[in-house]
Amino acid sequence: MEIVNHTGLAVKKKKSLTANKASLIFFLLTLPTLLLYIVFFLFPVGMGFYYSMTNWDGFSLTYRFIGLKNYINIMKDDRFLDSMQFTFIYTALVVVIKLSIALLLAILLSGSLRLRGFFRSVFFFPAVLSMLTVGLIFNQVFYAVLPHVGEALSLDWLSKNILGSKNTAMYGIALTNIWHGIATPMVIFIAGLSSVPKDLKEAAVIDGASPLQRFFSVTIPFLIPMLTVNLVISIKGALTVFDYIVAMTDGGPAHATESMGFLIYKHGMTEMKFGYGTAEAIYVFLMIAIISFIQIKLLNRKEAGQL
DSSP: OHHHHHHHHHHHHHHHHHHHHHHHHHHHHHHHHHHHHIIIIIHHHHHHHHHTTBOOOSSOSOOOBOTTHHHHHHTTOHHHHHHHHHHHHHHHHHHHHHHHHHHHHHHHHHSSOTTHHHHHHHHHGGGGSOHHHHHHHHHHIIIIIHHHHHHHTTOGGGSSOGGGSTTTHHHHHHHHHHHHHSHHHHHHHHHHHTTSOHHHHHHHHHTTOOHHHHIIIIIHHHHHHHHHHHHHHHHHHHHTOOHHHHHHTTTOSTTTTOOHHHHHHIIIIISSOHHHHHHHHHHHHHHHHHHHHHHHHHHHHHHHHHO
16 A cells, blocks of 8 residues: 555655646746747837837937826827827728628628639738838829819819819728728638538528528627638728828828827938827827727627527
C-alpha cells in the first residue's frame, strides 16, 4: 500500500513537471508575438495618450504638458463637431446601402446563375484596387465624364460636378466607397449562405413557407455571425474614412467633407497641432471601441436567442 502511494506521488510529480514544461514552451513561443504587440501597439498608444496631453506641434524639441485641456477644447471645437456630424451621417449612409447591396448580390450569386464564377470575379474586382486609386478615378468621372453626359441628356442635376457643392459632395464620396467596398461583405455573405443547412430549407418548403419567410426564418439566423463581422468592418472603415477624401475633395468644399480621420491628419500634420490631433484620435478610438462593443453584444445576443 505504501509503495502504491509513493508511485502515485511520483506519477503526479512527473505530470506536474510535464505540464510546467509545456506551459513554459507555450510562453516562449508566444513571447515574440507579445513583444511585437507591446512595442508596436501598446507603447505607441501609451505615447500617443501622453502627447495628447501636451501642446507639441510634432516637430519642436520642447513642449508643455497641459493635462486634459486638449480634450476639453475639442468638445467646444465647432470644426470637430461638424466633422463628427459628417462622419456619422456618412457612416450610416454607406453601411446601410453597402451591406444591403452586398447581401442582395450574395443571394443572386449563390443561386443557380449561369457564369456564376465569372460574375463573382467581376464584382470582386474593385477590392483589388487601392482606395486612393479608386478615389482619383471617380474624381475624374464626376469632374469630366458625368457632366458631359448630363449636358447631352439635358439633365441639369447631372451637368454639374457633385463634388463641387457642399450639399452633394458627401454623396459622391459615399458612392465611391460603396462601389469599391461592396466586394468584401459580399464574399462574407456568400460564405454564410453556403453554411445554411439544405434540410432546413427543404423542411421550410414542405411546411409551405414563402421565399420571404424562408429567408427571414431560416437564412437570416445563420447570417448573423457574418453580419456582425461585416458591420464591424464597415462601420470602422466608414468612421475612419480618409483616402477617398484626400483623393477627391481634400476636405472641401468649405470644409464640408472633413471627416474625423481627415481632420486629425490636418491638425497633426499640416496645422502643426500634433497634441491636439492626437487627442482627437483618442476620441475617435473610444467611439469606435464603444460602438463595436455594443453592436457585437447586441448581435451575439440575437444570435444566441435565435439558435
